[in-house]
């Protein structure tokens with residue numbers, strides 16, 4: 154934010170508010186955004202820079218299209234070349250007609266002689282139209298497939314990368330750019346195809362003109378090159394306009410969301426932000442209208458200059474043609490065809506220059522997608538290089554889980570979150586992780602769950618390092634109820650069934666899991682019971698309270714018949730009755746299934762087989778409740794403190810009564 158306050162007018166299109174309080178000081182997201190990259194790059198790149206990058210971008214587009222749908226890509230290419238050839242034939246047929254019409258002899262004879270060429274022209278024009286329709290049809294089928302392909306690849310990456318990737322702000326930024334890049338893939342393919350079509354038509358005109366008379370090529374160049382250059386310059390200016398409107402769209406979008414979405418609705422009302430946001434909307438739109446008018450003036454000037462240059466060049470060509478005609482260098486029919494060819498070439502050239510602009514811009518966005526995917530590849534789970542046979546399946550139930558001198562240091566932190574912890578966990582045990590906020594309990598649990606990789610030390614499942622296993626298979630053996638569990642926007646039953654998504658979602662199993670988490674009765678009271686959609690933003694959707702969501706999350710974890718169940722603060726929002734039911738269900742697992750429990754409510758873990766006390770990431774105490782109480786260390790002091798909280802109230806009441 155400070156950068157914005159220091160430079161309140163970083164974006165000149167936003168007016169500073171009076172009183173030294175610029176509007177953007179409270180809305181830093183209004184600063185220039187990464188997603189203008191492509192447009193800015195285009196605006197900054199010179200004409201040569203654009204052409205230098207073009208071949209690489211074109212080849213990327215062709216590869217993406219080819220992978221998505223070979224048949225349609227081929228169809229577009231063939232039909233485009235076909236349509237171009239028809240344009241050349243059309244010009245040749247036109248010239249033939251003119252030759253016949255301008256020949257000596259009676260008019261009916263001349264018209265009769267021109268009829269075959271006329272028929273040719275009609276056929277060629279019809280074929281050209283049909284091929285144009287084929288191109289449009291094939292492109293309509295091709296582009297959604299391109300989008301599907303690139304989006305699928307992107308989400309295949311984002312769902313596979315290790316959790317640590319999400320701690321990296323560069324990764325998060327890259328992901329946003331890549332999402333925009335997927336849409337750019339469509340644009341890139343479309344514009345490359347249009348560019349190709351424009352180039353083919355241009356080439357067709359050139360071929361036809363050379364076939365009529367080589368000298369006419371000079372005339373064509375003189376008439377089209379200045380116009381082409383002017384069109385490219387105009388493209389630059391139009392790009393400025395595109396840039397301005399994109400900025401406006403982003404601002405509108407941010408404000409529209411703030412004023413219309415559920416997430417901000419309560420705070421907007423509570424703080425009385427309505428006039429502030431509406432006022433800001435007015436200001437932003439006012440600034441944008443002014444910007445648009447400024448750009449419109451520039452566009453008009455550039456276009457006028459372009460039109461003047463083009464007109465002068467065209468007049469030169471007509472003069473040249475007249476001179477050639479008078480000197481008898483070219484026949485009248487060729488000169489007339491040349492006039493038609495020049496018009497066709499000018500139109501193709503303006504298509505080409507416009508598409509060059511667009512290929513360059515969408516290519517920049519698509520590059521972001523390509524870049525992100527190569528970054529994501531570095532975040533994929535590492536597999537043990539020693540095991541040549543590939544990742545091992547988890548064939549046996551858990552016999553021993555060993556945490557061997559394990560540490561994890563987050564990249565942006567000076568000290569490790571978990572520091573050389575060693576523990577051995579046996580099947581059927583209940584392990585409790587205890588310690589102050591930030592002592593490393595969740596981080597240790599995430600490593601045991603196979604969600605994070607230690608920066609030092611090893612985790613062993615049945616004597617083999619985690620890295621030797623197929624990570625998805627290993628994770629399938631562990632169920633986790635996260636501290637910050639996700640509110641999945643699906644029905645209540647799906648929310649629970651997601652705990653074992655590969656298995657049949659039998660209602661009886663789902664209900665049994667819900668009962669263990671004290672969620673069954675609560676779900677039955679919802680408008681549509683288990684079928685209630687837990688997303689308020691859809692019709693008939695419902696929302697749950699914090700504690701109700703926690704019960705659903707616990708039920709999800711109970712559903713999976715996991716070797717190890719990890720529950721991170723499962724009762725922080727539960728009422729006493731629900732808490733009692735949940736811990737009873739956890740105690741029922743003891744002796745048969747392994748449970749790792751993280752909680753600050755120490756009365757709930759007195760039955761644990763091992764209580765591990767963490768401090769600043771290090772394991773400072775381990776033992777049963779009885780052993781740790783006898784040791785009179787950190788655990789004992791925390792437990793005594795909490796127990797005193799429960800006992801103090803009655804004595805306070807008693808002393809109050811005595812005083813009365």
Ligand SMILES: Nc1ncnc2c1ncn2[C@@H]1O[C@H](COP(=O)(O)OP(=O)(O)OP(=O)(O)O)[C@@H](O)[C@H]1O
Nearest residue numbers: 320563566570588589590591592593594595596597
């Ligand atoms: N993704 C992260 N990136 C950087 N640091 C993190 C991240 N997650 C946790 N930390 C830091 O690591 C340390 C351990 O965090 P952890 O969540 O494991 O603690 P905890 O014992 O579970 O805390 P609590 O009782 O509050 O849930 C803390 O200092 C925390 O700030």
